[in-house]
Amino acid sequence: MQPEHDAPRTVHDSLREPANRVCPRAVAYWRTSAAIGAVIVLAITFAVYFLVPARPWWATAIVVVIVLASIVEVAAMPTIRYRVHRWEVNDIAIHTRDGxxxxxxxxxxxxxxxxxxxxQxxxxxxxxxxxxxxxxxxxAGxxxxxxxxxxxARELVATLTTITAATEGDAT
Structure with missing residues (x-):
């Protein structure tokens, strides 16, 4: 029996939580992207809302929901996504978790x-x-x-290219 540190990697190793987090600057990137999207959505929402002369009560409720959802997406999504988003590459697989x-x-x-x-x-x-x-x-995509x-990212592309070029099989 081989010592544990010399044991080859198995599929089981790939099933654990991926070890690497993305860059901490991703939080600011996601927040900026969400804010840009929210500004566009809110601009359209308010333009439609104020251009319609007779607004039923439910139209106001929809606007409130859109505003609250935009606030949650900009304020909470980047931090939650950073906590969840992980990746790892080993000699047999690439493993990601996101959302x-x-x-x-x-x-x-x-x-x-x-x-x-x-x-980029x-x-x-x-x-x-x-x-x-x-x-x-x-x-599955x-x-x-x-x-x-x-x-x-550049280093990871080079590493993946080297590993996959050395891996037997035709990737089909």
Whole structure:
């Protein structure tokens, strides 16, 4: 029997909670993105609300709900999402967990990886963040890690590319 520290990784290792958090600057990024979206939604909501001459009581109730939901999204979502959003790559799989209302955990075997892409939108660049999308041979879609430090994202893309190039299989 091999000592525990020399034991090869197993699928069970991939099922534990992913070890890595995203960059702490992701909270400010998510808050900024949510605030921009909230301003747009609220501008449209108030424009429609005040342009309609006869407003029934339920229209006011809908506006209040939209305002409260926007406040919750801007104030609470980024912090909750940061606490939940985790990722890990080992020699057999990539494992992510994300969400803030609905939680999603994804594990993709590295021998199923087809492409590794990185993205850095305009707001992400302001916070020196990037996201990575790992496309697999799966109908469930890609595995995404949003909110990585830009340098860490570049290193992770290189690491994943090296690991998947060395992994046997045709990713289909």
């Amino acid at each position: 803030w209302i609905n939680l999603e955990s994804r594990i993709a075997p590295l021998n199923r990886v087809q492409t590794v892409d990185s993205e 939108g305009a707001i992400m660049r302001l916070f020196n963040l990037a996201s990575i999308t790992v496309t697999t041979a799966s109908s 890609s595995v995404d890690i949003v909110g990585l430090d830009a340098d860490e």
